[in-house]
Amino acid sequence: MQQTAARRALRAAAVVTSVTITSALTIGPSLAADPIKIGSVLSATGPASFLGDPEQKTLKLFVEALNKKGGILGRPVELVLYDDGGDANKARTFATRLIEDDKVVAMVGGTTTGTTMAMIPVFEDAKIPFISLAGAIEIVEPVRAFVFKTPHTDKTACQKIFEDMKARGLTKIGMISGTDGFGKSMRAQCMKVIGDYGITALVDESYGPTDADMTPQLNKIKNTADVQAVLNPGFGQGPAIVTRNYAQLGIKLPLYQSHGVASKSFIELAGPAAEGVRLPAPALLIADKLADTDPQKPVVMDYKKSYETATGQPVSTFGGYGFDGIQLLVSAIERAKSVEPQKIRDAIEGTKGHVGATGLYTMTPTDHLGLGTESFHMLEIKGGDWVPQDKK
C-alpha cells in the first residue's frame, strides 16, 4: 500500500514537472480532445546550448502555432521537453522517461551526436520514431528502422565542394584540416568521396584546434607543385586564422572553407582576407538572397520572420534543423492519419520532396536523411558579404 502511494507520488511529481514545462503550450482552444504527445530531449543549456537553445525555441514556437491552427488530426499537440544539458547519460534517462512515463508517439530532438547515439537504442527497442537534430552521419548510416535526422552531413558538404571544384576544373588540391571533432570527421568524409569526382589531395596537413599560427602548414602547401585549390575543413577560430595566414603568404589559389564556419562571425574574424573564399551553406543563411524561384524561399523566409519576431534573435541553421524535424513529423502524422508509432515511421520514410528550411527531403528505406547536395548553396565572400554562386 505504502509502496503504491510512493509510486503515485512519484508519478504525480513527474506529471507536475512535465506539466510545468509544457503548460504554456497546451493552453489552446482544442483542449477537449486528447493531446498527441511528442517528446523532445534537447541540450538547451550546457556547452551545446548554442545548438539546443534555438532548437527548443523553434519547437515551442511551432507547436504553439500549430495548436492555434487546431493541431493535427483535430487533436492538440503536447510537446514534452527535457533538457539534457549536453550530457549523454541524462539524455538516455529522459528518453526512457519519454517512452515509459510520458508515452510519446514520436520524438524530435537529440541536439548533439553524443546524446543522439545514447538515445538511439531506447527508441529502437520501443519502436518509436526518432528524428535527430545532430550532425554525424553515423546516426543514419547504417540505416536504423526508427531513426531519422534532418541536418546535413559533412559528406554532403564535401560533395558540394568537390562538385564546385570539378566545375571549375580544379582537380589537384591541398587539404588543411583541424584536429577537432568537426575537422577530423569532415576530413574523413571528404577523403571517402574525393575519388568520385576525380580529385586528388596532393598534401594533407592538419592543425590543432587552439593553434594560433598555421603559416608553416600553409607554406608546405604553397610549395607543393601543381596544387590548384585548398580545402579547409574546420570549426571555430582555426579556419579564420588559416584564411588570414593564406592571405599573408600571398597564396592566390582558390580557398574553400566548410559549412562549419558559415556565419557572419567568420567574415568578421578573417577580415579582408576572407575575400574570394568559397564555402557551402544552407539556405537559411542567405534567406533574403535566394532567387525568388527557389522552392525553399517561402519556407525559409517564413521561418526566419516568425523566429526573429518571436525571439528577437537572428535565426540560426540549428533552429532550422528543429523546424524541419517537427515539420517532417507533423506531415507524416497527417499523411498516416494515425498516431500509431509504426505508421508514423512508415510515413516519415515515405517523405517525398518535402520543402524544409535546410533543404528538400526525400526519404527512402536506405536513406533516412534524404538531403542531396542541392540543399547546400555555394557561396563566395565578396565585399564582406555572401554572394550565392549557384546561378550559372
Place this chain on the structure above:
Amino acid sequence: MAEFLQLVFSGLTIGAVYALVALGFTLVYNASDVINFAQGDFVMIGGMGTVFLMAAGLSLPVAAMIAIVAAVLVGLLLHRLAIEPARGASPVSLIMITIGASIFIKGVAQLVFDKQFHSLPAFSGTAPIAIGGATILPQSFWVIGGMFCVVAGLWLFLEKTLIGKAVLATAANRLAARLVGINVTVVLALAFGLSAAIGAVGGILVTPITLTRYDVGTLFALKGFAAAMVGGMGNPIGAVVGGLLIGLMEAFGAGYLSSTYKDAVAFVAILVVLLVMPQGLFGRRAVERV
C-alpha cells in the same frame, strides 16, 4: 630558403609571446618560488579587455592602457586574496592555488566578456611585407619589437631603480632582504602586478594575429611554462631565449616534420631539458643550502 625564412618569421612571432609569458613566470618565481599558472590568463585579459573596450568606443591606445591596468589589478587581487592568505604554505600548494585562480578567471571572463572569438585591428595595416621570398605581417614586428621593449624596460627597472633592486634582493635571499628593511610583501605584490602587465601587453600585441577568447590563456601558460623551463626557471634572459626557441621549434616541427605533432614539441622540449639539464639553458644549478 624562402620556406626557412617563412618558418623563422612564424616561429619568432609566436615565440615572442611565449617569451613574454615566460618572463612573467620568471618574475613571480624569483620573488616567491611560486609558478603562477594564471599567467596565461593575463594574456587573455589584455586581449579580451582591449577588444571589449574598443567595442565600447575607445581608441586602441586608451583601450590597451585600461586593459593593462585591469590586468594589473587582477594580478594584485590574485596576490592579495589568494597567495597572501596562504603565505607559508608550500610552493606546491601555492601552485595549486594559482591553477584554481586560473580556472576562476576563465569562468569570470566567460560572464564578463563572452564565449566567442574576437580579433583586434592590426596596429599598422595588414599588407604583408615580403623579405627574401617569405612574407611577414607588420603586426609581427609589433609583437617582436614589443617583446624587446618590455625586456629592456624590465631590465632598466630592475637594475636602475631602488624598487627594482629590492625585487632583485628579495629574489636573491628573502630573509636577508627582510633584514635590510625591504617589505617583502610589497615586493611580491609588485611582482604579480608587473607580470600581469607583461602578460597583458603580450595579449594585446598578439591578438590581431592569433585572435582571442576567454580560454586562450591555458595554452599560453603551458607554452610559456615550457619556455621558462627550457631557458632555466628564474632567469629572465633564459625566459626570452626559451620562448623564442619553443616558437621556432614549433614552426620547424610543423613545417619540416608533421603538423600533427606541433603541440607536442614544447612538451618534448620540457622532458629533454628535465632529463639532460634540469637547470635549463641559463639556470643556476640549484644548491641546497644547509
